[in-house]
Amino acid sequence: MRILGINNEMHISSACLIEDGRIVAAAAEERFTREKLTRKFPLETIKYCFKEANIKMEEVDYIATSWNPGVYFTKFNPIYSGQRRHMVEQLYSIPDNLMQLYVRPEVDYVFQEISGSFGQTKTYYITHHRAHAANGFFLSPFSSAAILTADAQGEFESTTFCHGKDNKINYIKGINYPHSFGVLYSTFTEFLGFSANSDEWKVMALASYADPNNKFYKLLKEDVVRFQGDGGFELNLSYFKGFLHDQPNLYTGRLVEIFGSARERNGELQERHFEIAAALQKISEEAIVHLLNWLFQQTRERNLVLSGGSFMNSVFNGKVLELTPFDNLFVSSCPDDSGNCFGAAFYLYNHILGKDRGIPMQHNYYGPQYTDSEIEETLKGYNLNYTYEENIFKKAAKLLSEGNIIGWFQGRMEFGQRALGNRSILADPRSGDMKDKVNRAVKFRESFRPFAPAVIKEKQEEYFEIGKGGDVPFMEKVYSVKQDKRDKIPAVVHVDGSGRIQTVTNELSPEFYSLIEEFRKITNIPIVLNTSFNLNGEPIVCSPSDAIKTFYSCGLDTLVIGNYIIHKGC
Numbered sequence: 001m002r003i004l005g006i007n008n009e010m011h012i013s014s015a016c017l018i019e020d021g022r023i024v025a026a027a028a029e030e031r032f033t034r035e036k037l038t039r040k041f042p043l044e045t046i047k048y049c050f051k052e053a054n055i056k057m058e059e060v061d062y063i064a065t066s067w068n069p070g071v072y073f074t075k076f077n078p079i080y081s082g083q084r085r086h087m088v089e090q091l092y093s094i095p096d097n098l099m100q101l102y103v104r105p106e107v108d109y110v111f112q113e114i115s116g117s118f119g120q121t122k123t124y125y126i127t128h129h130r131a132h133a134a135n136g137f138f139l140s141p142f143s144s145a146a147i148l149t150a151d152a153q154g155e156f157e158s159t160t161f162c163h164g165k166d167n168k169i170n171y172i173k174g175i176n177y178p179h180s181f182g183v184l185y186s187t188f189t190e191f192l193g194f195s196a197n198s199d200e201w202k203v204m205a206l207a208s209y210a211d212p213n214n215k216f217y218k219l220l221k222e223d224v225v226r227f228q229g230d231g232g233f234e235l236n237l238s239y240f241k242g243f244l245h246d247q248p249n250l251y252t253g254r255l256v257e258i259f260g261s262a263r264e265r266n267g268e269l270q271e272r273h274f275e276i277a278a279a280l281q282k283i284s285e286e287a288i289v290h291l292l293n294w295l296f297q298q299t300r301e302r303n304l305v306l307s308g309g310s311f312m313n314s315v316f317n318g319k320v321l322e323l324t325p326f327d328n329l330f331v332s333s334c335p336d337d338s339g340n341c342f343g344a345a346f347y348l349y350n351h352i353l354g355k356d357r358g359i360p361m362q363h364n365y366y367g368p369q370y371t372d373s374e375i376e377e378t379l380k381g382y383n384l385n386y387t388y389e390e391n392i393f394k395k396a397a398k399l400l401s402e403g404n405i406i407g408w409f410q411g412r413m414e415f416g417q418r419a420l421g422n423r424s425i426l427a428d429p430r431s432g433d434m435k436d437k438v439n440r441a442v443k444f445r446e447s448f449r450p451f452a453p454a455v456i457k458e459k460q461e462e463y464f465e466i467g468k469g470g471d472v473p474f475m476e477k478v479y480s481v482k483q484d485k486r487d488k489i490p491a492v493v494h495v496d497g498s499g500r501i502q503t504v505t506n507e508l509s510p511e512f513y514s515l516i517e518e519f520r521k522i523t524n525i526p527i528v529l530n531t532s533f534n535l536n537g538e539p540i541v542c543s544p545s546d547a548i549k550t551f552y553s554c555g556l557d558t559l560v561i562g563n564y565i566i567h568k569g570c
Helices: 043-053 090-101 128-137 181-191 200-209 215-224 253-259 271-299 337-352 372-381 392-401 434-443 457-463 510-523 544-551
Strands: 002-007 014-019 022-028 062-065 116-118 121-125 144-150 157-165 168-176 225-227 233-235 303-307 328-330 406-409 423-427 452-456 478-480 498-500 502-504 527-532 558-561 564-567
Touching: 002 043, 002 337, 014 043, 014 337, 022 043, 022 337, 062 337, 121 337, 128 144, 128 157, 128 168, 128 303, 128 337, 144 271, 157 181, 157 271, 168 271, 168 337, 181 200, 181 253, 181 271, 200 271, 215 225, 215 253, 215 271, 225 271, 233 271, 372 544, 372 564, 392 406, 392 423, 392 510, 392 558, 392 564, 406 544, 423 434, 434 527, 452 457, 452 498, 452 510, 457 502, 502 510, 510 527, 544 558
Parallel strands: 002 062, 062 121, 144 303, 303 328, 406 558, 452 502
Antiparallel strands: 002 014, 014 022, 116 121, 144 157, 157 168, 225 233, 406 423, 423 527, 452 527, 478 498, 558 564
């Protein structure tokens, strides 16, 4: 059984193909169109999925998409403009776009609920937060778990409480938009001079530069975020207006009156801005802990699944098990909207069709890969001088140890917003000035933003305070770097002594593991600095051509594609 999962017209359009419960291929549309965070229909991604599986549209049994416009026929709130997004036109968007892949000239209409069909392929419209829940639970290793989803908004809901058991997800209750963690965090992201729904992790990074127990936290606690006894919360909407029609800003004049003037884009960062970011992070964490404590009381589960864009917040993810009664946590590599192509597909496969669950998500390498001959053909097409190395890992490790910043391109492309060693920029973590150098000359981004330490799994507890958290295969959690190790890897230690780590195994990432192991043999450090292979404002590279263009557009010293090496000036 083949299911095509689609996330369409939401943040980061994406698609996946699963076959008998196994992920065959998946990618975000931005990787092919080179338009970052595109919401366009993922046509190029679908073409890639079909090519990878060597099938045509007619061989797909079901289509599942992560938005249900049919909800609007039974429930509609005319007050909020956010409720007017993604209207019933999306019912026709799917078949209209897929006609480009279908050879038959006719097409049946699609019903507004989950029972319609496109040609001979049934199309299911899964509600947004059900897809988030499925993306987390059905990819987790847990047979049962409490599930919390949170983001800006779904059709109406912003937060849901669920209980997963075997191949079913049981809905407990939800919290409706605009009372939303996404609204809270995005509004202050814009207030602090960044782009909402894009730069929230910049605010997360800023938060580490100030004590959160400041006057702004007191203001948020007393008047902006209100906790409720039934595990819910409300926002004081007098501070927010992004949910209203035709508003120039997400925040109101009251927020400016209480918190001071908004920072201009690219304006100077002041101590007040750091304090607001720290306070925002703290109140967000407390609010989610409030919800999780209630969820635990309802389910009595020891396993927890978190999904939705709010749980791209790796700082909070690293604290969850210490702050709540749960013992085990799973956050997929893509809890944001991009991962809802998985969520829609698996909700259909497991929950609706009742199929048994497959293996848990162990990696996110579901994108295109390129043979040596394809890579060499591309290199020749650009008329580049290059060398071929039999032991590419030993050579690349030596270059890293000598201070070279490397563009690293291997195997299948990662799915999700974080590069995990196949489309990465790598550097030596021992260098005190390496973080600033990579931020300034390679990534062209703000100096306060940290980089991730990628560490060999068996060495993780030598360098990091892991606690109950366990492995971090998807760079989804932040942990403290041990005090006596911070001066050994300064380039990957944030200002608060933490690191958003990635644990690397030989079983799942043999190429990346081999590189780090060779680097350890040279330096006695089992860690490399890892950041995504892209420039600020661009998607992560997908093809060898993308990698070459990015390499010559920034301060990278060396490009390693497969077994081929290119140096600047050669």
